[in-house]
Amino acid sequence: MDDTPKYRLLDAAGAAFATQGFAGAAVRDICQAAGLNIASVNYYFGDKERLYTETVKYACEKSAAKYPMPDWPAGTPAWNRLQEFIVTFVNRLMDPENKPWQTQIIMREMAQPTSACLEWIREYVKPMADTLRAILAELSHKPGDDDQLYLVGFSIVSQCLFYRQNRPIGAQLMGIERFTALTPDIIARHICAFTAAALGLGTPLLSDIRSKVIRTKSRAIAVKEKR
Amino acid sequence: MDDTPKYRLLDAAGAAFATQGFAGAAVRDICQAAGLNIASVNYYFGDKERLYTETVKYACEKSAAKYPMPDWPAGTPAWNRLQEFIVTFVNRLMDPENKPWQTQIIMREMAQPTSACLEWIREYVKPMADTLRAILAELSHKPGDDDQLYLVGFSIVSQCLFYRQNRPIGAQLMGIERFTALTPDIIARHICAFTAAALGLGTPLLSDIRSKVIRTKSRAIAVKEKR
């Protein structure tokens, strides 16, 4: 984006922190990658830790700016909003133009948040979670059970996060070429279909005409199993 | 488990590596936490890197041993096997007796595998993925589409992984006390229900008697949306 020394540092730092972690990344290497002197991180950011927090913020802003959540006109059906939510979220995570470190460094923070990250949760994650929960509340016909809304919400976002958080595993299992062939569009479409079926808004996956027989039979088994 | 100096080192190293990463953890601190001299890591493991790889292996073995995958008798219905698969997997991930670092260090590896990790994928992850895919293939009535089986499999395991991989986020959003109240049993039950509905084997979530009307109406909207 910007080509000032400050942003060259942020880019180099992001790549380094994402692949090697905070402790593993060396200020010397970051500066060299940015084509600047060793002292520049001190000049522009004070110290290594403030460079890191600025890098995290920078990564969040970049990936959220390109795919903003649409502000739906009043009366937009909840299921449509849910679909667009999923598409937007997957695109944010999987945009091939995103440099890998932009989401990778956020994933690192999600697993083990630093102090600079709790602020990010409040300002960035919480609003998204509230949006999703409002959609699900509208879809739900049994109001009141807030825990279930969270569980359903987790089931949805977890599917989106998977392809970014466990990319190496997925690539190793499917084969790298087949896995990378899964475009954001394909992934989002699948998650929408899976979720729609789970919520009773679409056709179940992995089934055909015989599904009705299987369904009742298996539900009986499932109930028996739980006791 | 064992109380030999070697295993005291592995336990201390696991906790340190999980919270601070490979570069961030200091050999000095690990040895001190284990109540041993600085030179002991060199005496027992050679160097820091071999201590790390041994720690990862140690963590895998401990969490897999307690909850082995059941070997189903021939003829066990696929949906029952899928349920038990989910329950076992969630229990492995969420067992409260598991020291946090045991899964945390594996999650670190999943996001950015080291060379020692590819071996772990082949020996540990691949077999589980094959098991799951075999179950899904049996549940599927449209044979051939292997990509879809992977996608469905990802949708299932991603839900299980979420609660461990994004625990801090979930806790921050729901509130720590409500989130920790989600026992492995509750989580597994929800994932089973969500998945069952998605695959057409159970009752859709978030719906009641009116669901039939909503379903057809929303499907029409969804189809229109995609064109």
Next chain:
DNA sequence: TTGCAATTCAAACGTTTGTTTGATATATTT
């Protein structure tokens, strides 16, 4: 006990780390 191996220890090694310094170069203002 004696002898031998396994283990533990304090101390120091050479690197690499993040950070600071003071001088030099560049740009902006007076």
Next chain:
DNA sequence: AAATATATCAAACAAACGTTTGAATTGCAA
């Protein structure tokens, strides 16, 4: 042009790092 602020640089700093050393200690067999 002179003066002042901004930016860059090579060099050095103390601290922390992983690793090594050689002696001291322990456990066990002869």
